[in-house]
Amino acid sequence: MxxxxxxxxxxxxxxxxxxxxxxxxxxxxxxxxxxxxxxxxxxxxxxxxxxxxxxxxxxxxxxxxxxxxxxxxxxxxxxxxxxxxxEEYVLPRFEVKVNSPVYILARAKAFSIGVCAEYTFGQPVRGNVTIEVSNSLRNQCQTKLVKTKDIAGCTAFQFTTEELRVIDCSVRVVAVEVVVEEEGTGVRQTDGANIWIEMQLYSFKIVYKDKYKKPNLPYTLKARLTFFNGTAAERVPVEVCAAGKCATMFTQEDGIIATVVWANYVESIKISTLDHVLTSDRPPSIGTSSPFYSPSNSSLVIQAPGGRVKCVPGQKTRLNLPVLFSCQQSSRAGIHAQKTQAPRNISPSDRVSRKDPIPGPKRWNWRASELPIDPDHLIDGFPPTYPSPPIVRAKFSLQVVLPPTASPKVKLLIWDTRDDGEVVADSVQLDVERCLGFSAQTPRGQRHGPPGEEIELSLESEAHAVCSLGVVDRSSELAAQGLHYRPSAETLLLASLQPRRGCSWSPPQVDDEKYCARKIFEGSVGEDPSHSFGEHSYSSDYVDSLKMFDNSGLLVISDMTLELDHAKERTGKVSGR
CATH class of the missing domain: 2.60.40.1930 (Macroglobulin (MG2) domain)
Known part of the structure; x- marks a missing residue:
């Protein structure tokens, strides 16, 4: 402005x-x-x-x-x-900040709201402050509380949930509005905040889960239990139920609860706290999965890290991803790996490797080994020690090298070509922190000063980098609040690399409707049901290797076995698609 x-x-x-x-x-x-x-x-x-x-x-x-x-x-x-x-404007001389909790528990008796008023050069403001707190409701439940007092820099106000009628009116958010008037000038500045009311003490968040249940390999789910204010809830007893069995576990120091299920079909995993402080109408967290079909009951599972992958500007990011493998009647495998990022494929020189770069499919002998599974995380126990037919399970590592210019979403695909013509595959998506190809920083130094004082700033970056340093008066920022948000250059540049929402990298190759229709009616006389609408509907509860390629945005042209052969007709008639 x-x-x-x-x-x-x-x-x-x-x-x-x-x-x-x-x-x-x-x-x-x-x-x-x-x-x-x-x-x-x-x-x-x-x-x-x-x-x-x-x-x-x-x-x-x-x-x-x-x-x-x-x-x-x-x-x-x-x-x-x-x-x-x-615009013709007058720069504000001071700033007002409301310091309030983001969340409070509904059954908390009282809470505090702090207010601070400081000049742009850091000195406290003297005057008076008026605060209005509302429960954001109407009619008989509407409640507004107004308080006024003197202020010299910072002060605090106390309120109770009873006077705001939080429990009896099921209040979900408390709105706060503050006005500070400067002594002697009558100049006013305002600020506001919202305080959200939580009805439950705990909440779950899924931090990792296998996308599909693979044959003869465990299904893994990790969730974090936090208090309503976002801090980790450690050593809390939790009940986890899956595959018809339940187990009691305790959260770790960081609030993580890890769950492993061996059953071949896992419809859902339900997690709930055992203590009765969870007074909420929300259901327990549920993790669902789709079963993966393989004619030979073989599997590959890439265990991706939970959360975003760290990215350092100007440096490559190296990841060692564990891969679990199982197969029957085979002790050899040829693993292919491909890494893609929107909107293009990575060049052949920038490929995924197993310790050393893999120039192409590599075959090696498998040796059965114990999978990295903590017995305390199991719900239904280990599978039989000597299954029939014999199953070979193993674990190996893939090294993924990501350049600093990798897009915020990178997709990784691996597949094994078996001697019988079947392709066994898995794919994951890695969320990468946004960063640029070079680093730049302003070393710590003098950050603020009164009007008229000279301040020295420096900028450090790599050689041949194009850098820009902007300095804006704090008063100008305050005057522009609420007018026009202008994102940083880095935000604009990186946002342009993000795929548009709703747009896929390539047309899907998987059409369960048409595929299952052909499979069910193969050899029958009459119209191909895959071209008939309104009479029948077909689906599959399973996913296959073709789906893994589809998820990675890669088109498959192959004479090998990638599609499943499990289809069913839905009951009833449909009016169309």
Missing amino acids: YKPGQEVKVRVLSLHGAELLLVTEKYPEIWVTTPSRTRVAQWNNVDNSGGLVHLSFQLADEPEQGIYTISVKNSQNKVTEVMFEV
């Missing part, structure tokens, strides 16, 4: 492709328009040999106020626009 008569500064930086390569081509045209679309500044054939363009122009003393637009045309005649506001 600018005031009339100020100088507007413009910086233009263009990056190209997923590798964020610097663009140094000329800009044919850059111009600025007023809210009425009148051009007030223009530059033609702007030199961009350095990769970063700096421009500026002066606003008139009495300009048209409102939203101005800066337009940049590149060599492909594509126009990019960004807006700023011109």
Whole structure:
């Protein structure tokens, strides 16, 4: 936001492709328009040999106020626009902050709300403060509490859940509004907050679970139990039920509860606390899975890390992912690996490896080994020691190398080509933290000072990196609050790499409806039911290796066995699809 008569500064930086390569081509045209679309500044054939363009122009003393637009045309005649506001305003001299809990428990008797008022250079503000607290309800349950007191920097207010009628009116959120008036000037600044009411002491969050239940391999689910305020709930007794059996476990220090199920079919896993402080109408957390079908009962499972993968700007990220494997009547396997990221495939030189880079499918002999399973995490116990026919189970590691420019979502696919023609596959998606190909930072130093004082700042980065350092007066930020949010350059650049919601990388290859229709009616006389709508509906409870390729965005052309042969007709008729 600018005031009339100020100088507007413009910086233009263009990056190209997923590798964020610097663009140094000329800009044919850059111009600025007023809210009425009148051009007030223009530059033609702007030199961009350095990769970063700096421009500026002066606003008139009495300009048209409102939203101005800066337009940049590149060599492909594509126009990019960004807006700023011109308005006559007075910079605020101080800031007000409400310090309140994000959540409170419904049965808590009282809670505190803090208020602080400080000048932009750090000194406390003297005056008076008025706070209004509401239970956000209407009619007979509506309650508003107003309190006023003097303030000299910071103060606190006490409220009870009883006076806000939290329990009897089932209050879900408490709204807080604060007004601070400066002593002597009458200048006012405001702030607000919402306090959410939690009806239950605990909550579960799934941090990892196998997407599919694979034959002859355990199904793993990890959940974190936290208190209503987000802190980990350690050593809390929890009941876990799956495959017709239940077990009592205790959460770890970080609130994690790990569950392992051996049963070949796991419809759901239900987790609930054993103590009776959970007074909520919410159901226990449930983890569901789809069974994987393999004619030979063979399996591959990639155990991906929970949460986002850490990314350091300018450095490659190396992961060692454990892979569980099981097969019958075979002790050899040829493992292929492929890593993809939207919207393109990684180059062949940047592949996934097992310790050393794998130039192609590699075959080696398997030796049965114990899987890394803690007996305390099992719900239904270990499988038979000597099954018939014999089953070979093993574990190995895949090393994944991610460049710093990897997109926020990376997909990993591995598959084994068996001698009988079957393909056994698994795929996972890795969520990667956003970061750029180089690092830049401002070392710790003087961060604030009173008006008129000179402050020295420094910027450190790698050689040949294009960097920019912006300094904005804190008063200007306060004045612009609630007007127009402007994301950082890093947010804009990385958001452009994110696939659009609702758009897949490639058309799906899996169509259970048509496939099952053909399988059920193979050899019958009459119309192919896969082209008939309204009479029958077909589905499968299983997934197969083709689904793993489909999840990874890879098209499969093969004469090997990838599709399942388990289909069923749904009961009843459907009106269409």
